[in-house]
Amino acid sequence: MSREVVLRIEDLWYKYPFSDEWVLKGINLEVRKGEFIVLTGRSGCGKSTLALTICGYIPHVIDKGVMKGRVIVKGIDTKTKPLHHLTQLVGVVLQNPEDQLFALTVEEDVAFGPENLAMPKEEIIRRVERAMRDAGVYEIRDRPIFALSGGQKQRTAIAGILAMEPEIIIFDEPTSDLDPQGAMAVLSVISEIQRRRDVTVILIEHRLDEVSKYADRVILMEDGEIIVDDEPHKAYTRLNEFLEKGVRPPQISEAAYKYGWRDGMPISLEEGVQLFKPLVNGPVRIDRHGTGVGAGGRVAIEVEDLWHTYPNGVTALKGVSLTIREGEFVAIIGRNGSGKSTLSQILVGLLKPTRGTARIYGHDVRETPMTEIIKYVGYVFQNPDHQLFTNTVEDELAFGPRNLGLDEEEVRRRVEDALQVLGLEKFRDRHPQSLSRGQRRRLAVATILTMQPKILILDEPTTGQDWGHSVKLMDLAKRLNRERGITVIFITHDMRVVAEYAERVILMHNGKIIFDGEPGELFRSEWLPEYDILPPYITQLGMNIFPDRPAILSVEDFLEVIRPVETG
């Protein structure tokens, strides 16, 4: 029996104030009570705007835009009721937990909403306690917010929304800013809440591998329109549309689709095993691997017994030793606070070692001025907006070389080269902040390329980006590595990126290196769960079907292996 419709959107159009472009173009949608919807699409496709119209923020707070059509929540047209009334029907959990916590302790923060609604104290206590239990933060209710991990903060934010007791909860990329441990905990809380409270969940996500198994429906948006809206097994039969729109479908579904399967796509590991296991008959191809660790170039980085203690007494590195050779493509992984960023900041000279040595092409970072180190090492920060300072793209690119004291002719040459390599020529006179996020990200890389470093460090290059942008950036890094011999080191939490791009992976934990080797070797390690590392789903599928074979790292690898060897 079909359940009550809690959300109905009728021919919804929206454009922001001072903009000529429609961000939403005739959206029609019907959602029933208790449904779990996964909403996906590339950055800027209109997902978050749709969320803001459902919760009533548009048109009640952003009231100068043009809105056509209707959003009806529990029979109420959102235009007709004030926002505080709608907050009790629709709750929204945002991407960054830091931006949605207002109080000192977990309990006080969870109470913020009911307090604003002037509820009696007894009712506040009841709601807060229930919300904290459901979000898994009851045990830490007295902890100050600033002492929580990212995952705990996001669960506190979820509890804050649960305390409003809404019928629909929208989660807007709630795991984007979290490490794998935090992300896993948050996703499991979301599915638990949906089951226990029978609420309707709309989860905006890029990580379809992890979330598809929870979904009743997957909705793909592109350019303000809904392109696909179906039950996940059916939705991924149109897998090409996901790939074309810069969205990465679950690896298991992708493997099945590319294998030629079109009837009810597998979306989980179990379904993948069920589909593929019977297909494996006879011998399979045995190996195909990357270039291996340290392809034999000169030593680029040499670190010996490196320690670093911050002024507040926290020791972030405890005797790290490693050698990285010219031309390597290395991933550094580990939980937040494991020492990844400290190590990379020492390598570029931003921090000095407390003990031990780090040498860049033989130059000891302790004795070499930073102005010298940056001629060898380029560092691209996570957020492009923190590294763009000037008024035009051209000036931005010339900023670094000019600081190095190069003559104007050389500066021009490097600027032109970077513009061409990164495909930014047509933006040369634009203000950097007027570019799209993906373009700003590319520009941030370009600004470092003009310094002509031999080593490029990328700090979480794919965090908060859709798959399309991530692939473009990582492909660029790979191209620079292959064509220019630049050594690339990237810090990441994304195991798919590690599997598909890294030739070597370094796992850090509590300031020490726990593992240093090939990704395939890492993913086959039995101790992985201790460090909250989940191999990519295709790797897990491969290990399940071919337990004796080296780890499979990509869908393409899997397909190559699964097709039987012609023996005749």
Add this chain to the structure above:
Amino acid sequence: MQDILAILLDTLKFLFDFTVFFILGPGVIILLIYRLILRGALRRFFLYEERDSFFHKLDPRVKIFWTFTVTLLASILDDLLILSLLFLWVVLMWIAAKPPRDKLITMLVLLLPIPINSIFYQGIRYGYDWWSRSFIYDVTPIYEMHPGLDYILGGHILTLEGMYYGAFQSLRILVAAGSGLLLAISTAPNALLLGLTNFIKRGDFRIGVPYILSFAVVIGIRLIPSLFEDANTIINAAKVRGLSMSPPKSRDPRELIKALRNAIKVFRHMTVPLILSSLRKGSNMAIAADLRAFRAKPNRTYLIERRLNTRDWAYLIITAAVFILGWYLAYIGFVATPGIIL
């Protein structure tokens, strides 16, 4: 020849005085604060830390009342002994709050410019009539700078009376700033918010700052650490692109000027990214607050309602007694002349 020598000496004196009093003095202060930013100390300063101290445990309302009392009395009373006693009270409370060493150093660096600035500028401007280039009081000159600095600093003769007056005035500001900073670092933002909003609350009766206002203040305080974090990242991003930001490695004035020039360059470049990032954060917080019914009802309720304990009452009574005594002293004539000249 003598004329040329005189002009040369005069120019040298101008350059010396200009460099020492206009460039090096403020420069050292800017560099000290800048070093604090680089070390992340300013960010940590505003990050609330729970500590087991007498002052931390006081009810926020009592602390707010104490800060208000010492600040008010320091502004209205005009006696060196009284001001010194108020200053001593603030110092004792700082000791009682047992701040960590780095917070203490940060506090000193933040407060030090107040007496230096006040003593110096009062030292050259106190009683000085710029138009007639003469003093209207009897003063004791200590050091005479180049008269050309009159046009830049508003005076050029450092006097004993002026410096004394400057020291006296700076005590007032030190009491206010010192007590305010202590309140900020020893009180959790949310407790401060509750204290400001429900200064007196019995059932539905409430006296206090409107909730929206105190919420804005507290969010402002809460944003300071992340603002410094962003500033730190932006400075690091500038450094990796070759903008040398290190403090001068020698006492060579050229090094100092170069470091200052670079610092100014970085501050200029960090403005846009910092403003953008703050606006983005502020806008996200506004969305999050609105979606949790912020400002929904004129009289919101509270989960936690704090009550004063014996220690709070004792401190409140002492502060109230000082408050009344201060008013009485003001009444009998210890009143300050209006206006504080900086």
